[in-house]
Amino acid sequence: MGTNPDSAAQRSRTLEKLTPYLFISPWILGFLAFTLGPLLFSLVMSFYDWPVVGERTFIGIENYEIMLTQDPLFWDSLWVTIKFGLFFVPFNIILGLLLAVLLNQRVIGSGIFRTIFYLPSVISGVALVTIWAWIYSHEYGILNFLLGLAGIEGPNWLGDPSWSLLAIVVASLWGLGGTMLILLTGLQSIPKELYEAAKISGVPAWARLLFITIPMLSPMLLFTFITSIIAAFQQLTIALLLTGGGPLESTYFFAMYIYDNAFKHFEMGFAAANSWVMFLIILALSLFVMKSSSAWVYYEGEMKNKENADG
Amino acid sequence: MAGVQINQLHKKFGDVPVLKGVDLEIADGEFVSFLGPSGCGKTTLLRSIAGLERIDAGAVTLGARDITTLQPAKRDIAMVFQNYALYPHMSVYKNLSFGLSLNGVPRREIEERVQNAARILQITELLKRRPKQLSGGQRQRVAIGRAIVRDPKLFLLDEPLSNLDAGLRVTMRVELANLHKRLGVTMIYVTHDQVEAMTLSNRVVVLDKGKVAQFGTPLELFYAPENLFVAGFIGSPKMNFLKVDARTVGARQIEISGQSLGLPITVDMRSELKESSAGQHTLGVRPDNIEFVSEADAHVHGQVVLVERLGTESQVHLTLDDGQQFTVITRGTHPVVANDRVHLRFPAQHCHIFNPEGEAIPRALDAETRSLIDRQKGSQQATGSGEDQ
Structure with a gap:
């Protein structure tokens, strides 16, 4: 009878520690099989010449070399994406915030307005693009028709390289309902007494927004900031369906570059390398934003131990 | 400093009347409590004086000035909220100075006022902290400090002690009484705790269903209640x-x-x-x-x-x-x-x-009780220096 009571106790302790992991194991398995696995697999692919059909050869970092030094489309598409992001991210957050502030007012029918503003976010991307194609159309578009009523001859929104990117920014801002909703929830969690105290102290409305609302909302702003950056880099559907990257590659996004390399040129290895570069860029930007956040984000629960309350 | 006069104040929330013609005359420098059960309208009455609720009819006068329609900031009042309402993302110093700096008070004067309030409330060492790093009693003091720096003619306090534990409540009660003595400013205090009302106040307004049931000194309410409601409400x-x-x-x-x-x-x-x-x-x-x-x-x-x-x-x-x-x-x-x-x-x-x-x-009333009530009334008149201006 060699059972040592100590080792039995140890075994039951180990089991106890394992139990929570057993409970989340379905998710872990799914994550390994469908997320982490393909991710690592794509990393491996990026070091291969990997056509869809045909022989796969290990070529080291050649994919990365070609991309960075020999393919101007890489830099062009990256630049388009960055320009898009420079418009999209601030507008998405600022307009989302303004809408949220408006919808947070206690007015009759605010529930209906909330629904209306969120509606575009539930419409499928294709329907959305179709609507915007009608709006922007050079020949029969409603936008140019309305401009015509005002005596202005509208440009060819989607056909003129100097307007096309802007047109896509506007179309993609249609989906800011999600941002608005997150910020609205944040607004509603700010105690109304803070505003009342400020009113009694004679703090004007703009200062209440700037010094109370925005700091109190900063965790949500940080979240929408990062998700907007990611959304900007992943922008594909609208441009692909509305302009197809044109005219003159003025709306040729980085995601579209990856898409073309993979599914038009069937260069899976090259596309995988593209994806990893995009991933690293997003990662770096997100890390940078997160690092900077300690300077401008206020967390309700934040409290350093050494400065703990003493009474 | 100034007295407060309220004439025929009416307020409805939707179709529900909350205040049904409240008349009050509070003397300059007096400490008055609004006491009553939940839903009697005491907080609404306070918020109406603050200008945070729009009233349906009636008038509010502070000193010689009709403030009925003025913005809260223009009323020369300060308010302490039940949950303190401190700005959680600002230091204690910022909490105290925020309103002042946006109203064009010179930096040196702000510094002076904040330091003065901090000294009165003994929170000088806490000025750099955030509200989260303070205990309940300290937060309460900061909230009161934010009222003091405004140097108002009227203090409004909405159940300021109800979030504190029992022991601290007694301490803060004494501090509030001392503060009132020190500042000599008119204070209105909303509470549902009759012990607080009885111990702090010169006079107490007992409210019942949006009306003043009785307005008198604490001992008057106890020994000479004017109606069944006050008789049943005061005393435990x-x-x-x-x-x-x-x-x-x-x-x-x-x-x-x-x-x-x-x-x-x-x-x-x-x-x-x-x-x-x-x-x-x-x-x-x-x-x-x-x-x-x-x-x-x-x-x-x-x-x-x-x-x-x-x-x-x-x-x-x-x-x-x-x-x-x-x-x-x-x-x-x-x-x-x-x-x-x-x-x-x-x-x-x-x-x-x-x-x-x-x-x-x-x-x-027997002679002893009568003289006690008279003495309390006398001290109330001594505190409140009578009619304003």
């Missing part, structure tokens, strides 16, 4: 009530009798009775004014249900022969136990009589 445990028949027997005397009362009681009234009383009245007697006596001398009889021993006193809960619940407070060592049959006597000088409309017929 509650005053006992009994339905009786009343009859005027002399120029200043009423005799009460009835089925529940074994023996009639003759009560001396304060002033000559203008009209003779008749019909069903209500007798009110406080639990600590009831005596245990022999069966022959008793006004009512009953059976003890429960005895709560609190040390210095015992609270005896009993059911009278007619089925009514009664509470009697007796000395801590009284031998009474549950199921005892007991006989109670109501000393005539402790009987409150209320007419069928629920209004008190003022009873005669």
Whole structure:
């Protein structure tokens, strides 16, 4: 009878520690099989010449070399994406915030307005693009028709390289309902007494927004900031369906570059390398934003131990 | 500094009237509490004075100025909120100075005012901290400090102590009383805690369903309640009530009798009775004014249900022969136990009589009580320097 009571106790302790992991194991398995696995697999692919059909050869970092030094489309598409992001991210957050502030007012029918503003976010991307194609159309578009009523001859929104990117920014801002909703929830969690105290102290409305609302909302702003950056880099559907990257590659996004390399040129290895570069860029930007956040984000629960309350 | 005058203030929330014609005159420098059960309108009344609620009718005057329609910031008031309402993302210093700096107060003066308030409230060491790093009592002090730096003519305090634990509440109560003495500014204090109201205030406004039930000094409310509501609300445990028949027997005397009362009681009234009383009245007697006596001398009889021993006193809960619940407070060592049959006597000088409309017929007070009430009134007049300007 060699059972040592100590080792039995140890075994039951180990089991106890394992139990929570057993409970989340379905998710872990799914994550390994469908997320982490393909991710690592794509990393491996990026070091291969990997056509869809045909022989796969290990070529080291050649994919990365070609991309960075020999393919101007890489830099062009990256630049388009960055320009898009420079418009999209601030507008998405600022307009989302303004809408949220408006919808947070206690007015009759605010529930209906909330629904209306969120509606575009539930419409499928294709329907959305179709609507915007009608709006922007050079020949029969409603936008140019309305401009015509005002005596202005509208440009060819989607056909003129100097307007096309802007047109896509506007179309993609249609989906800011999600941002608005997150910020609205944040607004509603700010105690109304803070505003009342400020009113009694004679703090004007703009200062209440700037010094109370925005700091109190900063965790949500940080979240929408990062998700907007990611959304900007992943922008594909609208441009692909509305302009197809044109005219003159003025709306040729980085995601579209990856898409073309993979599914038009069937260069899976090259596309995988593209994806990893995009991933690293997003990662770096997100890390940078997160690092900077300690300077401008206020967390309700934040409290350093050494400065703990003493009474 | 200034007194506050409120005339015929009405306020509805939707179709529900919350304030139904409130009239009040608060003297300059007075500490007044608004006391009442939940939903009586006390907080709404305070917020109306602050300008945070738009009123439907009536007028509010502060000093010589009609402030009825002014923005809260223009009213020369400061308010302390129940949950402190500190800006969590700002340091204590910023919390105190925020309003001032946006109103063009020079930096040096802000510094002076903040340091002064911090000294008064002993929070100088906390100025760099965030509200999260403070205890409940410290936060409360910061909230009061934010009111002090405004140097207002009127302080409004909305249940400022209700979020603190019992021990701290007593400490802060004393501090508030000292602060009022030190600043000498008019303060209005909303509370549902009658101990706070009774101990802090020069006078108390008892509100009932959006109306002023009585406005008087704490002892007036206790010894000379003007109606059934105040009589039942002030004092703990509650005053006992009994339905009786009343009859005027002399120029200043009423005799009460009835089925529940074994023996009639003759009560001396304060002033000559203008009209003779008749019909069903209500007798009110406080639990600590009831005596245990022999069966022959008793006004009512009953059976003890429960005895709560609190040390210095015992609270005896009993059911009278007619089925009514009664509470009697007796000395801590009284031998009474549950199921005892007991006989109670109501000393005539402790009987409150209320007419069928629920209004008190003022009873005669003994010399000691009267002088005590007069003294409290006197000190109230000394604090409040009378009419403003």
